[in-house]
Amino acid sequence: MDYSIETAPLEELQCDCIIVGVYQDRQLSPSATALNSSTGGFINTIVSRGDLAGKNGETVLINAVPGGTIERILLVGLGENKPLSGKNYKKALLAAVNSLKKTQIKSVVCCLAECDVTDRDMQWKSRHIVEVFNDAAYQFTYTKSDKETEIKIEKISIAATETERTAANFGLLQGKAIAEGMVLTKHLGDLPGNICTPAYLAEQAIELGKKCAGLTVKVLEESDMTALGMGALLSVSRGSRQPAKLITLDYQGGEKNAKPIVLIGKGLTFDAGGISLKQAQGMDEMKYDMCGGATVLGILLAVAQMQLPLNIIGLIPSSENMPDGDANKPGDIVTSMSGKTIEVLNTDAEGRLLLCDTLTYAERYSPEVVIDIATLTGAVGVALGNVAIGLLGNDDILCNELTAAGEIANDNAWRLPLWEEYQELLKSNFADMTNSGGREAGTISAACFLSRFAEKFRWAHLDIAATAWRSGPTKGATGRPVLLLSQYLINRAQNISG
Numbered sequence: 001m002d003y004s005i006e007t008a009p010l011e012e013l014q015c016d017c018i019i020v021g022v023y024q025d026r027q028l029s030p031s032a033t034a035l036n037s038s039t040g041g042f043i044n045t046i047v048s049r050g051d052l053a054g055k056n057g058e059t060v061l062i063n064a065v066p067g068g069t070i071e072r073i074l075l076v077g078l079g080e081n082k083p084l085s086g087k088n089y090k091k092a093l094l095a096a097v098n099s100l101k102k103t104q105i106k107s108v109v110c111c112l113a114e115c116d117v118t119d120r121d122m123q124w125k126s127r128h129i130v131e132v133f134n135d136a137a138y139q140f141t142y143t144k145s146d147k148e149t150e151i152k153i154e155k156i157s158i159a160a161t162e163t164e165r166t167a168a169n170f171g172l173l174q175g176k177a178i179a180e181g182m183v184l185t186k187h188l189g190d191l192p193g194n195i196c197t198p199a200y201l202a203e204q205a206i207e208l209g210k211k212c213a214g215l216t217v218k219v220l221e222e223s224d225m226t227a228l229g230m231g232a233l234l235s236v237s238r239g240s241r242q243p244a245k246l247i248t249l250d251y252q253g254g255e256k257n258a259k260p261i262v263l264i265g266k267g268l269t270f271d272a273g274g275i276s277l278k279q280a281q282g283m284d285e286m287k288y289d290m291c292g293g294a295t296v297l298g299i300l301l302a303v304a305q306m307q308l309p310l311n312i313i314g315l316i317p318s319s320e321n322m323p324d325g326d327a328n329k330p331g332d333i334v335t336s337m338s339g340k341t342i343e344v345l346n347t348d349a350e351g352r353l354l355l356c357d358t359l360t361y362a363e364r365y366s367p368e369v370v371i372d373i374a375t376l377t378g379a380v381g382v383a384l385g386n387v388a389i390g391l392l393g394n395d396d397i398l399c400n401e402l403t404a405a406g407e408i409a410n411d412n413a414w415r416l417p418l419w420e421e422y423q424e425l426l427k428s429n430f431a432d433m434t435n436s437g438g439r440e441a442g443t444i445s446a447a448c449f450l451s452r453f454a455e456k457f458r459w460a461h462l463d464i465a466a467t468a469w470r471s472g473p474t475k476g477a478t479g480r481p482v483l484l485l486s487q488y489l490i491n492r493a494q495n496i497s498g
Contacts, residue, residue, distance in 0.1 A: 001133065001134060001137060001153060001154060001155065001156055002154060002155045002156070003130050003155075003156050003157075003158070003172055003175070003176055004155070004156075004157050004158070004172070005126070005157070005158050005160050005165060005168045005169055005172055006109055006157035006158065006159050006160070007159075007160055007161060007162050007164075007165055010031060010034050010035060010038065010070075010111075010159075011034075011038050011068065013069065013070060013109055014069040014070070015069075015070060015071070015107045015108060015109045015157070016071050016072060016104075016105040016106055016107045016108065017061075017070075017071065017072040017073070017074055017100065017105045017107070017108050017109075018031075018035070018070050018072075018073055018074070018108070018109045018110075018111065019073075019074045019076060019096050019108060019109065019110045019111055019112060020032040020035060020043075020073065020074070020075060020076070020111045020112075021075075021076050021077075021078040021092070021111070021112055021114075021115055022043075022047060022052055022054045022075050022076065022077055022078065023054050023077075023078050023079065023080065023081035024053065024054035024055065024077075024079060024080055024081065025054065025081070026044070026047045026048065026054065027054070027081045028043065028044075028047075029078065029111070029114060029115065030114055031111035031114060031159065032075070032111075035070075035073065038067075038068060039065060039066055039067065039068070040066065042062075042065070042066055043073070043075070046060065046062060046075070047075070052075050052077060053077065054077045054078065054079065055077045055079060056077055056078060056079035056084075056088050056091055056092055057076075057077060057091045057092060057094075057095040058076070058077030058095070059074060059075065059076050059077070059095050059096060059099040060074070060075045061073075061074050061075075061099060061100075061103075062074070062075065070109075072105065074096060074099060074100065076092050076095060076096045076112065077092070077095075078092055078115060082116075083116040083117060083118045084115055084116065084117050084118065085117070085118055086117060086118070086119075086120060086128075086407075086408070086410050087410060089112075089115060089117045089120070089125070089128065090128065090132055090410050092112060092115075093112060093128065093129060093132040093133065094132055094136060096110070096112065097132065097133045097136040097137065097151075098136060100151065100153060101136075101150050101151045102150060102151075103152065104152055105152060105153055106152055106153060106154045106155065107153075107154065107155045107156075107157075108153055108155070108156045108157070109156075109157045109158075109159055110129055110133075110156060110157070110158055110159065111159040112125075112129065113125040113126050113129060113158050113159065113160060113164075113168065114159065121167060122160065122164045122167040122168050122171065123167040123168070123170050123171035123174070124171060124408070125171065126158050126160070126167075126168040126169075126171035126172050126175065127171035127172070127174045127175035127178070128171075128175070128410075129156075129158055129175065130156075130158075130171075130172060130175025130176055130178075130179050131175050131178055131179055131182070131483065133153075133156055134175075134179035134182065134183070135179070135182055135479065136151075137149070137151045137153065138182075138183060138186055139151070140186075140187065140190040140476060142187065142190075142191065143191075143192065143195075158172065173306070174306055174486075174490065176305070177301075177302045177303075177305030177306045178302045178306075178482065178483065178486045180301060180302065180305060181298035181299055181300075181301045181302030181305075181482050181486065182298060182479035182482045182483070183298075183479075184208075184294070184297055184298045184301055185291070185294045185295050185297065185298030185477065185479045185482050186294075186476070186477040186478070186479045187477075188201070188204065188290070188293075188294035188297065188298075188477075189287075189288050189290070189291045189294050189468065189469060189476075189477030189479075190476055190477050191287070192287055193269050193270035193286075193287045193320070196269050196287070196290065197242045197269055197320070198237075198242050198243065198244055198245040198267065198269055198318035198319055198320070199242065199243070199245065200269075201245065201247065201267055201269060201290065201293060201294075201297075201316065201318050202219045202245045202247050202318065204297065205217045205219070205247045205249060205297060205316070206219070208249070208297060208300065208301060209249065211301075212251075212300070212301060212304035212305075213304065213307075214251055214252050214253050214304060214307075215249060215250070215251045215300060215304050216249070216250045216252075217247070217248070217249050217250075218247075218248045218250075219245050219246070219247050219248070220245065220246035220247075220248065221243065221245070222234060222237070222243050222244055224246070225244065225246055225357075228337055228357075228361070229335070229336075229337045229339075230246075230336075230337045230357040230361075231334045231335040231336060231337070231357075232334050232335075232336040232337070232342055232353040232354075232356050232357045233246070233317055233319070233337075233353060233354050233356075233357040233358065235328050235332070235334040235344070235353060236268075236274075236319050236321055236328065236350045236353050236354055237319040237320065238324070238326045238327055238328065239274055239275075239320075239321065239322040239323055239324035239326060239327025239328065240319060240320035240321070240322045240324070241322075242269070242319070242320050244317070244318060244319040245267075245316075245317075245318045245319075246315065246316070246317050246318070246358065246361070247267070247293070247314075247315070247316040247317075247318060248313070248314070248315055248316075249296070249297075249300050249312075249313070249314035249315075249316075250312075250313055250314075251300055251303060251304060251310070251311065251312040251313075251314070252311055253303070253304075253307060253308055253309050253310050253311065253312070254309050254310045254311040254496070255309075255311075258310075258311050258368075259311070259365075259366055259367060259368035260310075260311040260312055260313045260365055260367055260368060261310060261311070261312050261313070261367065261368055261369055261370075261371070261489070261492070262312075262313045262314075262315065262362045262365055262367040262369070262370040262371070263296045263299060263300075263312060263313070263314050263315070263370075263371055263372075263373065263485070264292075264296070264314075264315045264316075264317075264355060264358050264359065264362065264370065264371070264372040264373070265290075265292035265293035265294070265295050265296035265297075265314070265315070265316045265372070265373045265374070266289070266290065266291075266292035266293060266316075266317065266351045266354055266355060266372070266373070266374035266375060266376065267290045267292065267293025267294075267316040267317055267318030267319070267354075268289040268290055268318070268319055268320065268321055268350065268351060268354065268375075269287070269289070269290045269318060269319070269320055270286055270287055270289065270320045270321070270322070271286040271289040271320075271321045271348070271350065271351075272286065272320075272321060272322050272323060273321065273323075273347065273348035274321045274322065274323055274327050274328055274347030274348060274350060275323055275327055275328065275329055275330060275347045276330060276346050276347040276348040277323055277348075278348060282471070285469065285471065285475075288375060288468055288469040288477060289321075289351070289375050290318065290375075291375050291464060291468035291469065291477060292316075292372070292373040292374040292375060292462075292464060292468075293316035293317075293318060294477075295373050295464075295468075295479075295480075295481060295482055295485070296314040296315075296316055296373065297314070297316070298479065298482045299312075299314070299482060299485050299486065299489070300312065300314050302482065302486050303486075303489060306490070308489055308490070308492075308493040309493055309496055310489060310492060310493055310496070312489070313362070313365050313367070315358050315361065315362060317354040317355065317357070317358045319354060321347070321348070321350045327347065328344050328347045328350075329344070329347070330344060330345055330346065330347060331343070331344070331345070332344045333430060333431045334353070336353075336356050336357055336360065336453070337356075337357040337360040337361065338356070338357075338360045338453055340432045340433065340452065340453075341431040341432045341433075342356075342431055342432065342433055342434070342435050343428040343430050343431035343433070343434045343435065344434075344435050345434045345435060345436045346435065346436040349435045349436040349446070350435075351374050351375070351376045351446075352376065352435060352446055352449045352450055353435060355372055355374060355376075355450055355453075356449070356450060356452075356453040357453075358372075359372070359450065359453040359454050359459075360453055362457070363456055363457070367457050367458075368458070369395070369398050369457065369458045369459070369460070370454060370457050370458070370459045370460075371398075371402070371459070371460045371461075371462065371485070372450065372459075372460075372461050372462065373462045373464060373481065373485075374461070374462070374463060374464065374465075375463075375464055375465040375468050376443070376446050376461075376463045376465055377390075377442045377443045377446050377463055377465055378442070378465060378466075379439075379441075379442030379443045379446075380442075380443040380463040380465050380466050381465060381466030382442075383416070383443060384414055384466065385466065386466045386467055386470070387412065387467075388412045388413060388414040388467075389406070389411070389412065389413040389414070389462050389463065389464055389467050389480065389481055389484065390413070390414065390416055390443050390461075390462070390463035390464075390465075390466075391403065391413040391414060391415045391416065391460065391461070391462055391463075392415065392416050392417075392418045392443075392444065392447035392451075392460070392461045392463070393415075393418065393458075393459055393460030393461060394418065394451055394454060394455075394458065394459050394460075395458040395459065395460065397458075398458050398459075398460050399415050399460055401488060401491065402460055402462075402484065402488055403415060404491075405484055405485075405487040405488035405491055406481070406484040406487070408487050408491075409483040409484050409486065409487035410483065411480055411481055411482075411483035411484040411487070412484075413462065413481070413484060416443060416444055416447070417444065418444065418447055418448065418451060422437075422441055422444050422445055422448050423448050425437030425438060425440070425441065425445040425448065426445060426448060426449055433449065433452065435449065437449075443463055446463070447461050447463070462481055462484075464480060464481060467480045467481070468480060
């Protein structure tokens with residue numbers, strides 16, 4: 001889609017459809033009021049029929065508009081006539097774009113940025129319009145013979161006043177960058193495992209490095225990882241015919257000597273569980289086990305597009321986890337890059353084996369903070385459902401910053417405890433630790449495992465196993481937590497610039 005800011009008066013606009021808001025009790029938003037006047041009370045006539053009560057998320061599409069150059073009007077319910085919460089603003093936007101699917105509308109003017117949103121400015125509102133509309137319009141067609149998408153919209157203009165133009169434009173630029181990062185993340189997640197292999201993921205990173213200024217990419221092969229002593233990571237790939245890759249991305253947008261933010265994304269391109277084989281039902285969704293790695297690529301694309309003044313290192317350990325005569329067996333003991341030994345009780349707890357060696361590798365960058373993103377445990381869905389991302393870490397300030405960023409971005413995370421008592425779950429009679437703490441507190445024990453390799457820096461862990469994709473009729477990647485991490489990095493950049 002093509003996005004722009006429109007400051008012309010409503011009566012001068014030409015478009016297939018204009019989106020305006022209506023509050024409860026037939027109260028019209030400023031743009032709806034203006035349109036009502038220019039059409040001789042037409043909107044009031046429609047609202048008075050009772051087809052739209054003004055509840056948040058309700059919509060009515062008017063296909064015939066008297067006079068003027070606007071062909072259709074979409075009325076969107078906003079709820080009570082008071083500032084909206086960020087979530088209700090998103091709900092109204094999502095209802096608007098979903099109601100325009102399966103129509104032939106190609107050009108839209110959205111007037112919903114005029115809505116008051118609690119503690120949010122014009123920059124945030126315009127950015128959010130782009131993010132929500134682009135996300136809803138995404139449709140995976142790469143492996144289909146019919147490439148036609150459901151939504152026909154080609155151009156979206158965000159209505160603003162002249163005094164709002166600068167802030168709206170800034171939000172527009174951010175929104176387009178973040179939306180592009182979301183599309184990349186979702187596209188890679190939705191690709192099947194026979195296409196999106198570790199080598200393919202590495203190729204996409206290399207192409208991203210060519211596209212983005214300030215971004216350099218290097219790929220470590222299995223021989224490099226063997227020389228580094230990454231016994232945990234390499235034990236996972238032994239059962240696969242696809243060689244493991246450790247993809248490193250280096251974005252230099254900040255001061256030369258500024259410590260980098262390191263983002264680590266689990267890049268398991270397919271997870272059959274290894275010898276601890278998963279059940280057949282739903283195993284196709286294990287192509288999404290690389291969504292953490294896809295998130296890192298999407299974030300770095302967005303950061304490069306926004307030209308944030310930060311230094312960021314992206315690390316993506318990528319492999320498959322397959323059953324094979326050479327695969328890890330329950331009871332095997334592997335030695336990590338740190339020298340710590342791990343008893344593999346469950347070969348399906350492989351993500352932490354990829355991540356632990358990558359966390360040790362991250363030490364060489366002397367990081368400011370390290371954040372890993374991983375589809376790590378099914379237990380996080382039991383604890384939090386598919387609403388909140390699981391957040392754990394060893395630094396209160398970092399975890400609070402991530403929580404706050406999620407609230408701003410409407411991409412929420414919820415912190416779980418990482419108390420010393422939980423470390424007892426990882427005791428082994430034969431090695432320094434086990435790779436599985438059992439059924440109880442599964443998300444927490446997995447983070448406890450990772451914490452043992454993150455003792456030399458400030459670290460946070462985002463468990464996205466329940467939020468990275470949807471199942472059922474709307475099956476597909478969600479792109480989370482690109483929004484959360486983009487907001488976190490924007491906040492960091494703003495703190496630097498003052």
